[in-house]
Amino acid sequence: MRLIIIAITTMLVCTSCIPKSHIEKLGIITSVGYDAIEDEMVEGTLVVFQFDPTTSKTSQIISSKAETSKGIRYEANRLTSHRLVSGQVRLEVFEDELAAKGMKKYMDTLSRDAKISDLGYLAISDIPTKELMSSDQSEDSPNIGIYLQSLIEKSIKNHMIPDSVLTVFLRDVQDFGIDPVLPMLSMNGDKPYIKGLSLFKKDKYVSTLSEEDIYHLMLLRQRSKDTEFQLDLDSEAFKPYYKDEKDDVNRGSLHVSLNDLSNKTTIRSVNGDFLQQKVDIEIEGRLLEITKEVDLKQPDVIKTIENEIEKQLKVRLQRLMDQLKEDGVDPVGFGKKHNERNRKHQLTEEEWRKQIPEMNVEFNIHMKLLRYGTSE
């Protein structure tokens, strides 16, 4: 009995000074945007929950300027009666100008602060985040921060963009052989949307990949499932299969919409030479839509479509590779894959970085259309 009393008193004495944080007294930050301003200073825009039952507005936007991300929170604390806390931060957006200077110094605090979730999302914005966060187009989400977060989350779940959580980004920054990518946000009128993918060279933002090319990068970077993509094919090849050649629909180029049911990509260096890459891609897909009156029942027509798709994809992948080489980045992870497979010819970080623009990639695509719907 005496032991129990001693134990309880010890616990009381040692631990009863946990700081209380009653939620109604907190300003809970849900997302943060960072903008570059003059003189090494950073402007932070915080989206903060406010619990006021009398108004329908459940959040407020606070901006402050400081040198560090913690400093921003400290400064912002002077602007509100609530204590600002970052335990619910699920999204951090960086302006492209700031990201171009390097993200490392921000990553340090994000990864070391135990209060910040490691599974929070990161994004880049090509307009000042202050503008982005001020948008009131948040659909049914309680505030813009949660809207952006669910926008990114949904896109990742549907394999529309690569994973952009903090841990994945940090891993890609710290590993050599692969460069990180993050979603690029922008505004369409007054509504934020995902514009494309931002490419990084180590932790520095380099350029943006257009929305069209995201699928191609995804094809190379990670195994995806059940995504949709559009291609425009050479209409000449389909001439023999038109139902009615003189039909008006058959003018102009031919577009197809495809559903990628599963794909498998193997990347290997030919004979252990990093400069000679061979990429095999097997795609099993479903034809969703074709813009011309092609008679799908004719023999060989499916084969022709498959061939045309393969051809077109190859062109596009080459175009993507050209851009990557030009920027000198390797978000696909050629270097990592090379080092995993070739124990004898290991690349160092410098070699890998230097050799990226000289890489020669050969694509070998095998497209298979499993289903194309019923046709009469």
Add this chain to the structure above:
Amino acid sequence: MNTHIPTEKDMYIEELKRRFNQSPDLICKEIQIRHQTIVIHFVNYQVRKDLVERDLLYPLTGRNRTWSLEELKNKIPLASSKGTDSMEKITKELIHGSVSVYLEGEQEVVLFALPNQEHRALNRAETESLVFGPQIAFTESLMTNLNVVRWRLDTDDLVVEKVIVGERIKSEARLIYLKSLANDTNVQTMRQRMEDLEVDEVEDTSVLAQLIEDSSSTVFPQLITTELPDRFCNSISKGRVGVLLDKSPTSLIGPMSLFNFFESTEDLYMRWNMGTFIRILRLFAMVLSIILTPLYVAALTYHYEIIPSSLLISLGQSRATVPFPPVIEALLLEMLIEFLREAGARLPTKVGQTMGIVGGIVLGQAAVKAGFTSNILIIIIALSALASFTAPSYSMGSAIRIIRFPVIILAGAWGLIGIVFAMCFLVLHLLKLQSLGRPYLAPVYPLEWKDFNDTIFRTTPQRNDRRPNYIMTKDHFRFNEKKAKRHKDVDPS
């Protein structure tokens, strides 16, 4: 101490009167047959007067001869007759509903037992009501209860032992078990604990349970008290030891594990999948009931990080106007629920219902409207109160409700750490408990996978072929599982 019976008639009558404190209920009747004086004594309402007249007075006065002691014992057509020479014995038997017949000049008195005991008839179970299955409940009369038990356990294997408990006011108890099943140590433990009792009175079985339990300081009951004969008999046939106490409408069963308190015989009467579902539901309800309110308190006081962001707004908005910290708020509402329960239990049924509506709906609604509590807490408290009432054993339900208060306070003081501390303490405490010397947390600890059947879940009756291991019965198998298989088709004859 044995006082001899006075041979003088008047002295005998005086002596009895003195022993009965001059009670007006002691009826004395003198009969004169020739030279012989016969004195008959009985306590007014303790005997069946119609039988006394028909079976005793009529044969006594019906012949014109004197009676001898031997004749009195053998010729009167009553089943129970015995002679005694001690005044103490006469007094005791008279209270228990005997009629004493005294022949003047004799050293011995003959006693005829014609007891008339007022008790209610067998009735429907009230506190442990079942949807299906046998509906009768035990009554206050030991004889009626024994009758029911003998009827349900129709085997010569049944042992019924008599134990007297209480020093000043003695109560008769019966130790009931199956000879070929019950573990001797269990029986001996139960018997010895009852025999060793040195209290002046045992009011009820629930008091007896508290007196003989392994640990009296804990909130957890270690022996089950039940008013259902089917539950009692079911436990006996599993190899447990049961106790029936006179004047108490509940029976006592042991040894029990924690999980048995969440069983109801109804689970057996229902199909196995339904029974399993309900049993797991009850266990889940217990955990929920203990942990839900503390979690609310901890999350809102310390750990805003763990609240899902979609819930954050409604939580924050309902909390914004509440003037108290979450601990006080939660304790206040828990108190409210306890007030309601207690008031509902004390008030007459008709008023009780109105109370429930007034207290539950009006008070809850008004409290939220006035910004006194948050509406999410109302939901949580109501949910955990509801969950605590799912335990089939009322004493276990009360135990769960009591445990919640310290856990809430700990959560308010140390947040999740407090809850973890409370849970650790609870688990350690449960590990330490015993029921008749058998582990209380069986079959989880000591782990016995086979005992999970019919403790935590139920399988089909054909596969339920074992008795729980922790009771240490003499025969672990109820039947041969292979032979119990159902024939799918009718055998060709």
